[in-house]
Amino acid sequence: MGGDRKSYTLGEVSQHNHRHDCWLVIGGKVYDVTKFLEDHPGGDEVLLSATGKDATEDFEDIGHSTTAKAMLDEFYVGDMDSSSIPTKFKYKPPKQPHYNQDKTAEFIIRTLQFLVPLIILGVAVGIRFYTKSK
Known part of the structure; x- marks a missing residue:
């Protein structure tokens, strides 16, 4: 994506959800982590499972090092259109008999x-x- 930095909707980012094209949303920014999948210490499945949503909490909960956070810069492709991220919804428990x-x-x-x-x-x-x- 070179110099093409733009604002992406969650729908656009969600389409990049497989091993050959994997994008994540972390801290309001969009990252193309496709090239990093094989090198990710937690395995590629962890990254693939974080596609299609705001993965900020997942990223922060793991406690990534400052080095890992700095590495994100090389994968940055644009900003997230925050209006496309669904607001938190109220949990509705499933109906029980x-x-x-x-x-x-x-x-x-x-x-x-x-x-x-x-x-x-x-x-x-x-x-x-x-x-x-x-």
Whole structure:
């Protein structure tokens, strides 16, 4: 991309998401890290998984060295159009089935139907061995 520094939308950056063409958004800037994939100490999968989104948090959470941060300059291709990055959305938990307390009683009954005969069998075997030993 040489001297062609411009502003990119998230949609444009998201198209560069494979081993032969990998761009990342870090700190509002766009980086073409394709040539660095093989040399990345964390492996190329880490970088590839950070495409198509703002990877700033991922980059900062790892705790990259100042040297690693300085290396970004050689991969810089332009700035991010911040209006194209979705704002943080409110987490909506998936719908879960309503907890039915009646099933708890059913579970206890089934468990007891299984355990009571085992307990009776265990007591009978214990009595048999106790009376046989006398």
